[in-house]
Every structure is written in C-alpha cells, then in structure tokens.
Amino acid sequence: MKGILKSMSVTLSTFMRKPVTREYPETHKELPERDRAFPVLLWAEEDKEPFCTGCHACERACPVECMTVLMKDNPNHKSVGGDSSRRKIIDKFWIDYGRCMRCNICVEVCNFDAISMNNTWAGHETSVYDRADLVMDLPMLLAQSRSGELKPWVAP
C-alpha cells in the first residue's frame, strides 16, 4: 500500500517533468564536436581553389575503394602567371557515399589536410531514392567547406 502510494507520487513527478522527446525533422540535437559523417574536400579561401592536389594518397588508402581522383596542371600556378603555389591541382573527384564506411583513413593519410570528415547535420541526412545519387562530384564535395558550414576540426 505504501509502495503503491510512493510509486503514484513518482509517476506524478514524471508527469510534471518536461518531455524528453525531440521532434527530429524539425529540431536537431546538437552534434558532438568530433562528430564524423562523410568525407568532404576543403576549400582554400585565400587561393580560391581546393587544397587538394590530386595526389591519389586517399584513393590508394581507401579500404572500400569509394574514391576516384583525377589530377591536372594548375592553371593558376605561378609558372603560368597565376598566384598559387600548387603545381598540380584536383581535376575531378568522386566519392561514392554508398560505399564509404566513414573510417577516417583518407583524412589521416592526406598530405595537404585537404579532406575532412563532415561534422554537420547535412552529412547525416543524405538519403536519396537512387544509389547513383550518392556518388558526389567535386562541386558537391566542396560545397560544405565553401559555404563555411563546417565547424573547425577539434583534435582528440
């Protein structure tokens, strides 16, 4: 009897409390600072070009082979009258998000800190109706960094 009354008061106290539910599509939980979604390329704002030089390091290191990298001579290099110090630059870059397993190895091996894991909600809400739409090309990969949505990298 005492136990019943006690538990009734407990349930009443939970009734008075604020619900813990987050209504997901409308409200997003704040992501942890080291959240890791899919890899994206970074944009060098001072040179108006990607950091990536197309060195294939990430492509070779990728365990699931979800990347395709093509390199070209940088049309903006100092030798041809430009102001960039990058001799080679990325021409085309595809990442198949359908294959990527978010292992972070591409970020670890990159010599130019040109690739990073997406740490925004946009990286988690990538559902599409066709698998082919999960293959991201260079403008798509750079979009997050160019718009400044990416939060700065936090060292562990």
Place this chain on the structure above:
Amino acid sequence: MTWPLFGMDMPVVLDLFIRMNIIVILMTVMVMGLIYIERKVLARFQMRLGPTRTGPMGLLQSVADALKLVAKEDVRPTNADPWVFELAPYFVFVPIFIGFVVVPFASGLEVRVLDLGLFYLLAASSVNLVGWVMAGWGSDNRYAIIGGLRSVAQSISYELPLVLSLLAVAMVADSLNLTEIVAGQAGAPNILWQPMAFLIFFIAMIAELNRPPFDIPVGESEVVGGPFVEYSGIRWSMFFLAEYAALFIMALVGSAVFLGGWAWPFGEQLGLPWQIVLTTVKTSMMIFVVFWVRVTVPRMRIDQLMAFAWKLLLPLSFAQILVNGAVLVYELPSGLTHALLAGSGVAGVFIMMWVINRSVSRPRPRPVLIPRTDQTWEATR
C-alpha cells in the same frame, strides 16, 4: 403526452429520438476525445509527447484511427460461430449505451429521470459481460475463451463490491434516483460521509472496466488481447468504443454519486453551462486518476485479484452497509449521524490499508529443493 426539451413541448417519441441522438453523438465524440487524451496523458507520464503529427497537436489522431479501423477488412475465422461472433460486439456496446439514459450531466439534462436510476444503470451495464463471453466463445480461439472466462470471473467478483458500495451511498442519500442523489449533495458531497465506499467503488470500477492493473482478461502478454483476438476493423472498434464509453459513464456516475455532480459546491441554482463544466471537471478528475493508476501499478495475478475482491472489498462493503443501517435506523441528530458515518468510513479505509499492508509484507513460502542424497544418486544410475 409531451415532454419539455430545450423549453419546447415535444411528442415523447421525437423527444426521445433527439435525446438519444445527442447521447450517441456525445458518446462517440467523447470516446474519441478520451482515446486522444489517454494517449497524451500516458505519454506525459512516460515523459514522451504522444501523438503530434496528425493535425494540430495530434488532435486528429483518433479520427485517423477510426477511419483506419472502418476501412479495415472485417475478418471472421472459418470455424467461428457466425451468430455468436458477429453479435458479440453489440452485446458489449448496447448495454453501455443504454446506461447513458439515466446519467445526470446537469439538472434536467438526462434522457429520463428514473426512480431506480442507479439500479437500472448497474443492471444495464453488467449485461455487457454476456458480450465478452460471446466474443470469447464465438471466436473459436483458446486465448479468446480464456480471456472471456477470466473477464466473467473478474466482472462477477467486482460487480458485488461495486453495487454494495453504491448501495451504501444510496442508503445515506435515501434514494436510488441519480438526479435526487446529486441534488441531495448540494451541501456536502457523499465522499465525506462514505470515503471507504468511494475507495471500493473506484477500485471495483477499474476492475469492471478491465483497465490496468486489473486488465487480466485482455492482458496482451498473457492472452494476447483476450476475447478480441480474432476481431478486426469495425467490430473491434465497437469493443473499444464500449470500453471507453464505459469508462466515461462510470466516471460520470462516480462524480455524480460521490463527488456531488453538478450540485456541489455551488448549489442547484447554478446556470446550466456551469453545471456541465462542473460535471466535466469532476469526471475528468476521475478519469485522470484512472489513467494515473494505469500507468503506475503493474498487473495483478488472477488469484490476487480474486482474493482482493472476495476477502477484502466484499466484507468491508457489507460492514459499511451494516454500519450505515445501524446508524440511520435510530434517527440520531444529523451531526452525530454524519460523524458516525464519516468515522466508520475512515476507519474502514485504515482497516483496508492495514490488511493490504499485512498481506503484502507477509513472508512468502519459498519453494524448497529436495536434497539429493547419495542413495537417490545411485538409484538413478
């Protein structure tokens, strides 16, 4: 012969027709509202939000559920008894519905004022037991028949304390006419004079309605929904409708008989809208407590349930009736009468708590393992 309705004189048949239609519409809307409110309240008890997607704040959730149930296929198992199976929902639904005839929503706002209103209501609402057995029997399903028989056992057991507790109040109110009982409480509600009867009524009411912690007939984890296993679509929704309508009617009766209905605390001269508000508030309180108990207390075992009804509630309600009779027959001064009634009620509540406490805290017999000797070990070789 004419009856006044909304200030107009009308032929009896038309008057009855209009009142019954109002009741049917009210009942359906109330049940849908109750289902929505139960889901919301239950969700808040579990720190959830409940339905939010259908309409503003999920208000249309019940409408969506009703539409889905109506659109669903009405399946009848091959081996089910066609007549019994198909008629069972009506036997559950109609008695609850005709019980609404005497319920006093406000003064002058009932279908009929019957002198034996309370008696009629209890007699009518206990017929739905037949529907439960028919549903269990007609389904040709073992779970269904176990559920049906459990519901019979439980409802018959709890019918007695329910009736006797209401009888105790009827003795104090000196009437079986629900409208008179309510009007007689303009000064003070009956719960003051009969607290134990209210407690017994409330417990027996939850048991009658097969709501947790007394939902043994429909316990999902034991008999997968009891008598309703084989039902679907519109027939199943009739059971559901009857269940919530019964909850509503029982809460109304409880608030009318014990809490003073529309008469307490502002007297009979209150305007009709305010009377309805008062009844609604009291009924909602009763229903809220039913939800609250539902969310708190785990389901009882069938033997605990039976023991609770026959060994505790029934003797106590008999004792209350005896005390009431002894007090009322001598026509003592009003103050002394009321003091004796209230005192006996409070004492009864304490006796009840003491008995429950004792039975809960009693050491339970543990199963003893038979010690295995070397001899028996050898014998098995």
